Amino acid sequence: MDISKNFEHQQAETKWYQHWLDQQYFKSTPDEREPYTIVIPPPNVTGVLHMGHCLNNTIQDILIRRARMQGKNACWVPGTDHASIATEAKVVAMLREKGIAKSSLSRDEFLKYAWEWKEKYGGIILQQLKKLGCSLDWDRTSFTMDPDYYQSVIKVFVDLYNKGLIYRGKRMVNWDPVGQTALSDEEVIFKEIDSKLYYVHYQLADGSEGGITVATTRPETILGDVAICVNPADERYAALVGKEVIVPIINRRIPIIADEYVDAAFGTGALKITPAHDKNDNMLGLKHQLKAIDTLDATGKFTTAELLDENPSEQVLAYQGMDRFELRKKIAQDIAALGQLVKEEDYRGQVGTSERTGAIIESKLSLQWFINMTAFMDKNPQVLEDVMNDTIQFHPEKLKNTYRHWLSNIKDWCISRQLWWGQRIPAWYDSEGNFVVAATEKEAEAAYQQQFGRPSSVVGGLSQDEDVLDTWFSSWLWPMEVFKGISHPGNADARYYYPSTTLVTGQDIIFFWVARMIMAGYEYEGKRPFKDVYFTGMVRDKQGRKMSKQLGNSPDLLELIDRYGADAVRFGILIASPAGNDLLFDESSLEQGRNFNNKLWNAMKLVKMWEGRQADSPGQLADSQFAMDWFGARLQQVKQELDSLMSQFRLSEALKTVYSLIWDDFCSWYLEWVKPGFEQPISPEVYANTVRYFDELLALLHPFMPFITEELYHQLASRSTDLCTHQYSAATPPPAALLQQGELLKQVISTLREARAKNQLKPKESIRLHLQTSHPANYDSIAAVLKKQVNASELLYTTKPVANSIVVAIESEKFFIESEKAIDTDQLKAELLKDLEYQQQFLTSVDKKLANERFVQNAKPEVVEIERKKKADAEARIQTIQESLAALGA
């Protein structure tokens, strides 16, 4: 069979992924094995694969493939999130392009479009994950709006309501005037934005001289002012507290009050209070029993609706319908026209924006549904405790602090959204504003009858709440409901797979999702939802900037997979990904991955070349014995290292370890050591061993790079099984002496090669190697390899220096390189002198340490022993060098 020059990834990827699917290797059903469960962080149904997904899912696939090869029942559940606001925004945009306004559609008509859109474009991302090689159990694909899932969300809402943990109330919410919906605190992104600070003068109501000047960034809310507040300790204003001032333009009389909340150092030290439009103002308003006057509507435009009692002037009425930012300028001008705008200055401040639409958030009073988080946490203290005591283990651990901090300052969760795409809130209202909460209209009717003692028809029937639930109110059930643990409690799958084993997700959704899954897990299963949480950092570009559409620095992943191959992409993204830190993505790491593919491919070609050259060859076998023994030991050693690294989730280091084992130990050392001479036969035993080692390496690498390893596994020999389901054998403790001798051999080879290079001995020029050692037995097993690796025709033991040779000292042993070529003794001497100086300085530092009585007294005996050995080694080395110099006639 002809072997292609390089690994052809496209072909291999298609072939093997299909084969794995056909063999149902990714399919999992409960059995007697230990389960290893991962639920995918469900990407938005509208999403396309980006770098973050790539990192995240590569890691999950590595964990799941490794678990599968360790004999566990590996189950990785795919799925998508309906992403209410993000999806609805896309559907609205799509309709707008068709010339259809959302407002012209009924709820049902809109949802029909949305479902059509979801069927057409939704879940593209899941197909893309296949390209990356992800071994998901596709039969288990879930969607947060599947009928059962939908019902489970409704069920949980009703249940929490009945438990008194959900309430409806008029509260200050974060209002997105573009999306026209409330948002939870977590959906608000604070940004630094340049604005202006306006200094506005309010005149005293009694007509007397003076007044008070207030600094505000939001003059457009001035018509909703109900008080001016100063710090009670602020002497400047002490005399004014209790007096009234006039709000410019609208001429409302408002009091000057005092509260310690006010920072006397900010602006003028006087704060205008607009309880309808600012969270802190609202808090002060409640405390001082002030009215809230709302002057902005749901779209952020001025409305006089709540001002009509005050007989507003023509000027005020003219603002009707004006956008908040336009209004800001207009009101500033109008105040200036009154001569009450003292000054304007530039100001840079934090402004909340919507995570989804980017719009600047308004704080707005509105009637919404909330979860009482304080009560919830009192009921479920394990949510915090079990993370702090590592029942649920966070990686990296430092995120425990962040988690604790958030939970100990937790605010009520606003869960209603003024959208149509999502689970509709199961609350039912009569025409008088009474309501009941029930899963279905029928149940609602019954509940109504019971609660109010009359059928709802008396007051015109019941109508359901128009709003839907926050997306996270459905995804917090994900680890349970993908196994139908909420909709069909106690079913076999849920019992077997829950709690899941590991969650892999981004640090950015620790509050949105991770914390809430833990909450739901304890509330509904009484158990943690997962054992380990691995948090990935953010993927940034080479300059450390976030990947974004605007910057255009977000590479097209499918194109990268096409160009470098899925294995190389997986390698590249993981090798650059330090545990718990952000990842600076650079295409050069993909190149490294591709080069590694190439290396593996060529190693396979070499071994395949030997396949047909097997013949009994006792000499070749004997010469290779050490290499075989040593590599066997190295393999066990690395297997142990990998177990340890993987259990600590140090995946990047684990990959580096396998990479170096394959590239350095296997290719650069082992294969060279057993390689037969040109067109010489190879011993069948050596060949069989080599293939066996290669198999083991492929198995270790397979979770990281599944395609090329499967391909090579089948190229190397004809097989009846696949690497994908190969079972690892446990690592055995490697013999330390063998490993040590291997290190000695490597060191000797490197040092001799370096000496050859420095003396301009071409690799082809053969040498005679003389060795002066007190332990010749150490060299018996490695002599053959040593000769081959430094191109020595002979290895001779000697007891005295060899004339006209290059001298190399390694510890207390001396090597003499004898060649046809004349030796540059001056250079040799210079080298030796340099080494001598280094050794002498080193000796001095060790001596100093040993001369320190307090060191010898206080340090642990083994540490002192190490120092003594260092001293002895250095002294021996110095002696060797001096003898060599003497032999050179120095």
Add this chain to the structure above:
RNA sequence: GGGAGCAUAGCUCAGCUGGUUUAGAGCAUCUGCCUUACAAGCAGAGGGUCCUUGGUUCGAAUCCGAGUGCUCCCA
């Protein structure tokens, strides 16, 4: 404003409970090689005041304090 974290080679990072030579790896750089698997390669080399500064200790990249710079989270 509150909290958390980071600072080690040109870049990205290891360096776990202080002592394994005078600090390691990968990538990049430089030198020599188209050596019979691989130039997407091989063999070598150079490169660091472990941010600054006090302290604890026989001993500090490692522990503690202060400072500086950066990052993230929360308000």
